[in-house]
Amino acid sequence: MIVAKRKPFNEIKSLLKGYGKVLNVGCGTCVAVCLAGGEKEVAVLNAELDMARKLEDNPVEMGAITVERQCDMEYLEALDSMVGGYDALLSMACGAGIQFLAERYPDKPVLPAVDTTFIGVNQGVGWYEERCRSCSSCVLGLTGGICPVTMCAKGLYNGPCGGTNKGSCEIDKNQPCAWQMIYERLNAQNRLDCILEITPPSDWQNQIPRTVIQPGYKKPEKG
Amino acid sequence: MRLDYPSNIKIIRVPCTGKVDVMHLLGAIQRGADGVYAVGCMEGSCHYNAGNLRARERVLHVQKLLEEIGLEGDRVRMYNLSSGEGPTFAAYAKEMTEHIRKLGPNPLKKWARAKNKE
Numbered sequence: 001m002i003v004a005k006r007k008p009f010n011e012i013k014s015l016l017k018g019y020g021k022v023l024n025v026g027c028g029t030c031v032a033v034c035l036a037g038g039e040k041e042v043a044v045l046n047a048e049l050d051m052a053r054k055l056e057d058n059p060v061e062m063g064a065i066t067v068e069r070q071c072d073m074e075y076l077e078a079l080d081s082m083v084g085g086y087d088a089l090l091s092m093a094c095g096a097g098i099q100f101l102a103e104r105y106p107d108k109p110v111l112p113a114v115d116t117t118f119i120g121v122n123q124g125v126g127w128y129e130e131r132c133r134s135c136s137s138c139v140l141g142l143t144g145g146i147c148p149v150t151m152c153a154k155g156l157y158n159g160p161c162g163g164t165n166k167g168s169c170e171i172d173k174n175q176p177c178a179w180q181m182i183y184e185r186l187n188a189q190n191r192l193d194c195i196l197e198i199t200p201p202s203d204w205q206n207q208i209p210r211t212v213i214q215p216g217y218k219k220p221e222k223g
Numbered sequence: 224m225r226l227d228y229p230s231n232i233k234i235i236r237v238p239c240t241g242k243v244d245v246m247h248l249l250g251a252i253q254r255g256a257d258g259v260y261a262v263g264c265m266e267g268s269c270h271y272n273a274g275n276l277r278a279r280e281r282v283l284h285v286q287k288l289l290e291e292i293g294l295e296g297d298r299v300r301m302y303n304l305s306s307g308e309g310p311t312f313a314a315y316a317k318e319m320t321e322h323i324r325k326l327g328p329n330p331l332k333k334w335a336r337a338k339n340k341e
Contacts, residue, residue: 009291040246044288047249052292054334 002030002094003128004037004114012045013052015111016060016090022049023086024113025079025101026066027093034128037092037114039066045092045113070097076104083108136210137202142194144185149202151178157199224309228316240264240301241274248285248299255335258323260300262315268305275303295326 006012016022024042032038046062053060063086067075070093079101083089088109091098095116102110118130133149139157140147149155153163153171160179163170167180186192213219237243240263251259261282263275279301286296300319304311 009288043246044249047246047253048288048292051253051294051331054331055293059334 001033001120001122002096002116003034003118003120003130004031004094004116006036006041006045006092006114007112009048009052012090012111012113013049016049016088019060019087019109021061021063021085021087022090023063023065023079023082023088024090024092025070026064027070027091027097028066029069029071031093031097031114032066033122035126037094039064042066042092045090070094071100073100073104076101079104135202137199139199142197142199143182144189144191144194146178146182146185148178148182151176151181157201226309226313228313229320231320232316239269239271239274240278241269241271243278243281245281245285245288248282249288252289252294252298252329253331253335255329255332257329257332258298258300258319258326260302260315260319262302262304262312265303265305294330298323298326298329 024046026032026037026039026042028038031041035041042064046064049060049062063082065079065082067078069075070091083105086108088111089101089105090111090113091101092113093101094114095112098110098112102108118128119132119134120128120130123129130150132147133155135149139149148157148159152159152161153169153175154161156179159182160177161170164177164180165173167177169175169177183192183195186194211219235247240261243261248259248261261278263278264270266275266279269275282299282301285299288296289298290296300322302315302319304315
């Protein structure tokens with residue numbers, strides 16, 4: 001899932017400076033699961049903003065709604081009749097959701113309340129770890145299910161580098177060397193031949209927003 | 224036991240302090256309460272294993288949130304006692320009341336009153 005963390009309260013408060021009526025839009029998918037921007041987090045943030053602005057004798061009227069997914073126009077439709085009554089929209093969705101909200105309501109200031117952090121896994125309640133950088137060319141089949149782009153400090157497709165040190169990375173002895181882990185996993189599976197395969201470097205140059213159209217679907221024609 | 228404790232304390236019963244949510248604590252302060260405290264079982268003797276430990280985490284979290292918005296975090300507290308300790312319950316009620324009296328009234332009270340008049 002996409003993992004986000006809430007922005008520092010003062011940053012959110014200063015983003016809302018000058019607005020008297022704000023709709024806080026939560027997202028019921030990834031950010032709700034990672035406890036950053038779901039219905040409950042919307043309620044907590046609204047209560048905080050309400051109190052903070054009252055303490056400054058400058059109250060703000062906070063509206064609240066949480067849609068199923070902000071990265072899907074189908075669910076944003078529910079906001080159409082509400083948005084007009086607000087000066088600004090505060091979004092607790094990931095960066096994709098925030099941008100989609102801004103795209104649907106181009107006349108309204110849309111402000112972020114969370115920092116989108118990574119694609120990760122749930123290690124425990126409230127504890128998440130990064131596992132994927134969405135590089136578009138997955139090599140997990142060759143690396144024993146351990147992502148070198150995410151887990152290696154250099155993101156090396158072909159490693160290890162000279163900085164590997166008794167299982168640790170040169171940047172920090174508490175950071176395991178991804179390629180050491182890959183070696184051990186492949187060795188245990190008797191698949192060490194995989195490590196000899198050379199993966200060409202990813203073309204990180206001239207990155208533009210990527211598009212995926214799944215088999216059997218096509219991009220609708222404009223018009 | 225016929226114990227006295229301050230009459231300003233309003234008790235809200237919950238099945239376990241694990242039921243006490245961040246919004247319950249924050250909402251009470253938002254609506255003008257001068258202070259809120261959760262009274263849970265002794266640590267290590269929760270019938271649901273970790274209810275009172277979760278409540279403590281939430282209380283600590285709300286304390287931080289209140290500090291962030293410019294209120295005293297210590298308006299929210301957690302106390303622990305066993306269900307047989309009536310005198311301790313009364314003593315904590317007294318301690319909390321005296322502590323909140325020292326902090327003074329919740330500055331949000333005037334906004335809460337205005338809303339009640341509407």
